Amino acid sequence: MSKLILYDQENFLGECIEFVRNEPDLSKMMFTNTAQSARVKGQHWVGYTEKNYKGEFIVFAPDDYKTLGPNFSQKLSSLRLVDEALANPEIVLYEHVSYKGEVREIRKKVDNLERAEMNNKASSHKVKQGVWILHKGLDQTGPRLITFKGDEWPNYCDYGWNDKVSSLFPLVNSYNEVGASPSVKVQGV
Structure with missing residues (x-):
């Protein structure tokens, strides 16, 4: 199963929330513009700076991200799981x-x-x-x-x-x- 865990502090500290499916509006989870680090298991995810999969985006491969960097730290507002097959693009x-x-x-x-x-x-x-x-x-x-x-x-x-x-x-x-x-x-x- 694919999942993405967002943390409200760098280095996987503080409050966290786990996602297993698309979330068009992180404010509904009380986590909009909060994330500063992430862990990704399974498939890729795309994080967007605006609701409903709009705005600037970051692609997360399966990995640990101690920081989201200045472009995305405390800026994510929606998430999309990449469930498309990546073979034969x-x-x-x-x-x-x-x-x-x-x-x-x-x-x-x-x-x-x-x-x-x-x-x-x-x-x-x-x-x-x-x-x-x-x-x-x-x-x-x-x-x-x-x-x-x-x-x-x-x-x-x-x-x-x-x-x-x-x-x-x-x-x-x-x-x-x-x-x-x-x-x-x-x-x-």
Whole structure:
């Protein structure tokens, strides 16, 4: 069984609360903007700075996190368990909105979409398998968003991402995102 335990102090001290399923609003558990450390067992989890899986995000791989760092300490407001299969990831990028124009089926990390003649051209996507993190910068830099199996984003304009994606990668079992500096609002997830 997968679980995530949040602690209200660093180094697993203070009050704690255990989660085994999605929690769209940590305030209902009286734990919003409180967590400073975490333990994760089983599968990955995604923590968001806003309710309902929005805002900046952090991906937790199974591990112990003595601190959540300055970007996420006392800032988590919702949690999502990654229960999607991470094997055989696939995302389809479309050049135009509503899944039109040139198409690129991607199954692995791409540091530079220029090699696929798709850099800063994507306007919509569909996730066939896995969990993907898309970046505005090359080599997984800059603002980012996360998208899950079954997600269909017909119009990046709605999120301020039209013609902005430059690199992307699938979440894999060894992925650990602590310490990253996310700077994109996640919407529509």
